[in-house]
Amino acid sequence: MRVAALYDIHGNLPALEAVLDDIRSAGVDEIVVGGDVVLGPMPNETLASLLVLDLPVRFIEGNCDREVSAEVAGDDLSHLPAQVREIVSWVAQQMPPGYVHELNSWPKTLRRTIDGLGDVLFCHATPRNDNEIFTQATREEVLLPVLRDVDAAVVVCGHTHMQFDRTVGALRVINAGSVGMPFGEPGADWLLLGPDVELRHTTYDIGDAAARVRATSFPYANQFASQSILQPPTKETMLEVYAKMELTP
Numbered sequence: 197m198r199v200a201a202l203y204d205i206h207g208n209l210p211a212l213e214a215v216l217d218d219i220r221s222a223g224v225d226e227i228v229v230g231g232d233v234v235l236g237p238m239p240n241e242t243l244a245s246l247l248v249l250d251l252p253v254r255f256i257e258g259n260c261d262r263e264v265s266a267e268v269a270g271d272d273l274s275h276l277p278a279q280v281r282e283i284v285s286w287v288a289q290q291m292p293p294g295y296v297h298e299l300n301s302w303p304k305t306l307r308r309t310i311d312g313l314g315d316v317l318f319c320h321a322t323p324r325n326d327n328e329i330f331t332q333a334t335r336e337e338v339l340l341p342v343l344r345d346v347d348a349a350v351v352v353c354g355h356t357h358m359q360f361d362r363t364v365g366a367l368r369v370i371n372a373g374s375v376g377m378p379f380g381e382p383g384a385d386w387l388l389l390g391p392d393v394e395l396r397h398t399t400y401d402i403g404d405a406a407a408r409v410r411a412t413s414f415p416y417a418n419q420f421a422s423q424s425i426l427q428p429p430t431k432e433t434m435l436e437v438y439a440k441m442e443l444t445p
Contacts, residue, residue, distance in 0.1 A: 207236020231258020
């Protein structure tokens, strides 16, 4: 079985469309969507594209999907920064009840057995928490307690929007990167699993994608087009940012 792992799409429909084109030619048997699907400029169109695929698609919940569901439920989101609250509110207003029900049905983690890799655990950030930060540079001694109870050969995660493939103890830990908001080279990052691991990068027409985003009513459409599609932050910049936020001993 070959599995495509798509993480952190963030409502970037043009990026998702390009990745799905690549998947169709890659002999993929199943797609795992690793959370943070709808928080972005084209939430309904993005989710709809995934729900109508003729391949099996399995979802897990990301922290942003959870916050959208919480907004719909009327929960207090004062812990979020003002700009994020505005985006969460806008996305929640766009979504029909059926799509909200879909978000609420997604589990926190998913386990699959993949040829050549064995038992693979998919989570959004870490197996215990959908919002924890760690990167390729996080020290192993910090990560060992976080991953100590994982009974799988491989963990696949996302959340920080940067791909990596590293070992923590005896565990292989892979970050799928971000389809819709990658850091580093413009395009769309994703993961192909089975029989080994391929960190994939899909290029697409970013000028057209930026124009499509700017044509939406998304409250930060220009910023998303400029900073998430046309000229994302560098990996070096984001590693410095995350170093101040990541897990500590």
